[in-house]
Amino acid sequence: MLQEITISEFENSKGTVQNIHLSYQIFGRELGTAPIVLVNHSLSGNSEITGKNGWWNEIVGEGKSIDPRDYTILALDMPGNGFTGKSAHLLHNYKEFTLRDIAKIFVETIERLEITEIFAGIGGSIGGALLWEMAVLKPSLIRHLFPIATDYKATHWVKALCKVQDQILNNSAEPVKDARMHAMTFYRSPQSFTAKFGGFHEQNEGSWTIERWLEYHGNKLEERFQLATYKLMNHLLTTIDISNGNGDYISAAAKVESDIHIITVNSDRFFLPDDNWETFVDLSLRKKNVHIYEIKSVHGHDAFLIENAQLAGFLNPIFQTNKTTNENNKHRALWSR
Structure with a gap:
């Protein structure tokens, strides 16, 4: 409860x-x-x-x-x-x-x-x-x-990625969706994408493509996540400092x-x-x-x-x-x- x-x-x-x-x-x-x-x-x-x-x-x-x-x-x-x-x-x-x-x-x-x-x-x-x-x-x-x-x-790397996220969240017409799509590219790895989607030539209309997969994750987060929340959480990542x-x-x-x-x-x-x-x-x-x-x-x-x-x-x-x-x-x- x-x-x-x-x-x-x-x-x-x-x-x-x-x-x-x-x-x-x-x-x-x-x-x-x-x-x-x-x-x-x-x-x-x-x-x-x-x-x-x-x-x-x-x-x-x-x-x-x-x-x-x-x-x-x-x-x-x-x-x-x-x-x-x-x-x-x-x-x-x-x-x-x-x-x-x-x-x-x-x-x-x-x-x-x-x-x-x-x-x-x-x-x-x-x-x-x-x-x-x-x-x-x-x-x-x-x-x-x-x-x-x-x-x-x-790290400087985390701050750099979060800066791009913040720019998207404050400037995009679909901020939550677009920021999530960008985030999925560094939440995963190139090897992960290859394992999931196959080689460059292995695409067909009936299966996931990287573009559709990113759109899916962007849409799903947009359905349940507030823009103000995403801005806050992304900012907090840049302030980690024990x-x-x-x-x-x-x-x-x-x-x-x-x-x-x-x-x-x-x-x-x-x-x-x-x-x-x-x-x-x-x-x-x-x-x-x-x-x-x-x-x-x-x-x-x-x-x-x-x-x-x-x-x-x-x-x-x-x-x-x-x-x-x-x-x-x-x-x-x-x-x-």
Whole structure:
């Protein structure tokens, strides 16, 4: 069930004070009765992570990696993502916000829910970057951190792609559709397109072509996504910075007490795997409990939503081990309060 909370008089990074409306959903066990798993959605996602319309049913669900019979699963909608359908909840002053602001809002919401410990936080793309920001703000809040297909900084490459997206969103006659079509070209990879559509000469009227496929994805997002939301989320990608402006990302990350499980994608052309491996090597010199896993796929950035078996293979050792521990410790009264 979708629930709402209001953060009154929140001051964003530009100094503007306004009320922030945030929606969230809780799946599985009741708060206070089981370990908590926080799931952060990606750019076009929402809190509907499992169930009839769940976008992550291959990972979250009964018998899956994150089983609602064993965990309390919390999913927050990023403010302004439009999932409530209320236009008053959109953030039109999107350039005044940073991802650090969203992290502060999430942390305050978690505190309002009287949660003091999160067993695992997991998120892909901007959702994973948001986890990094939250972990820096509250180094002891999350026991296991799973940032997937993301980074703790916005590289020049990410900023360049987002600049083009912003130009499309502010100048196109069909901004959401056209921006989505452009985004699909860097969410996937050239090898992914070849695997899906065949060689250059292999086209026929009865099958998908790259042009029709891009049009399809543009139209589908246009049907359910607000322009103001896309502008906000695209802008937030350019503000990823756990150093809070000083450029010392490793020192900021080293303060995080969580076990950090970086999951990268070998063909990602948005958040590059080389950057993730560099983070792992540098952070390992400062912190012991850092791990890295690599999804092998031709599908680029979107592989974290496609290669579910590989992702489950990385998650299961943590979540299944904890499940056994829970069953052996049934008498613990409160997990979060």
